[in-house]
Amino acid sequence: MTVLIEIKVPDVGNVAEIDVVEVLIQAGDVVALEQTIATLETDKASMDLPSSAAGTVQQVYIKPGDKVSEGSLIATVLVNDEQVSTQEPVQPAAAVAETPAPAPVSEKVSETVSIPARPAPEPKIAEVLQESDATAAKPHASPSVRLFARELGVDIAKIKNGSGRKGRILKDDVKHFVKKVLTEGIVVAGAGIPSIPAVDFSPFGETEVQKLSKIKRLTGQNLGRVWLNLPMVTYHEEVDITDMEDFRVALNAEKAKGELKITGLMFIVKALVAAMQQFPSFNASLSVDGESLILKKYFNIGIAVDTPNGLVVPVLRNVNNKSINELAAELAEKSEKARLGKLLPGEMQGGCMTISSLGGIGGTAFTPIVNAPEVAILGVTRAKMQPVWNGKEFLPRLMLPLDLTYDHRVIDGAEGARFMAAVKQNLSDIRRLLL
């Protein structure tokens, strides 16, 4: 014989309205005594409701978002007759007719008894009260979800934007976070690095949530990793490219209509590689243990390309063996492929140094982030005509701003300045590129 036991909301201390946050059982589930069956929340605390009966759930009467109060029916559980005596506190039977029609059951129900769900153990409630009162910025999650996170070694504070009501973190959010860490290797801020607290923007106006593209998310993770790992310095320089520009304009004028034009970037690529040949530590990577330098004997340059989906960096290979026309054609082809999202992974690998050129857009200076494991990156902004003093008079000269960011573990300040002096020399007198 079986007994139908009604599990009701226990006394939680004179609270008129209690929110149902999560329901963890459904009809047909077998529940154990003390197993959490739902999470409830008042304006002060969140609590897990342990089952006061062991048996098979016959029907569940609440769903997330409902409001309940002391005595509200949570679920009915079919319990073996002999077990009932061990499942206190048992209260007088409620009228079966008052309960909604139960789901069909195969076993014969001899009677229905009503039991308030056990209140969550005091320490758990106290713990949550403490958290909600003391630090409003702490993540919102029930004790069972916190326990689940702790068991998996997840710091719940790292989970942003829970999918529950009012951003509450649910068990699924913890699972999703673990999956993300395992599959994407996301950067979890290390010891001592506080995360940026979540802000509710709704009091300030309307907002819209837009998912980041995969490229943006991966770039962001990589940049975050570099920012945390590399001590970076950015050095700024200005180069007189008046003669180079005259030559470039003359070259382009010779080209037939529709023929690919040469931009200044190709000369910068060549000038950079010539300086890397002179300064091998710029064509290197630091070993993982940080104890040696891996010097490269090839000269591949990555070019940051702006695409509708985010930043990608195709690599121009063996730049030292290619002409400016060949490099221009290669970059045109690769940047077009990048914008169409058709670059193959291999076309973005093997770079020795990267150039990030914003010159077509504008700017006077910026601080690009090294594309590790490379040790330096060259930033380019817009060239402009400036009066330059030659000792006797001011002359109008086309000046190009360059920014070199380097990993200070590998490159000293003086070395960085000498390297830029070499790039400057190569660009202001491009005949040097023949040497």
Ligand code: CAO
């Ligand atoms: N000063 C003045 N004019 C410049 C210039 C500079 N430093 N650099 C380019 N220009 C001019 C070009 O000569 C060209 O002029 P015309 O239209 O008269 O021919 C125009 O600006 C557009 O050049 P471009 O950008 O198409 O070509 P590019 O070879 O200079 O650059 C590429 C190619 C792929 C680097 C560029 O298109 C691009 O995507 N840049 C953005 C890179 C980026 O987002 N970096 C940021 C990384 S950090 O977030």
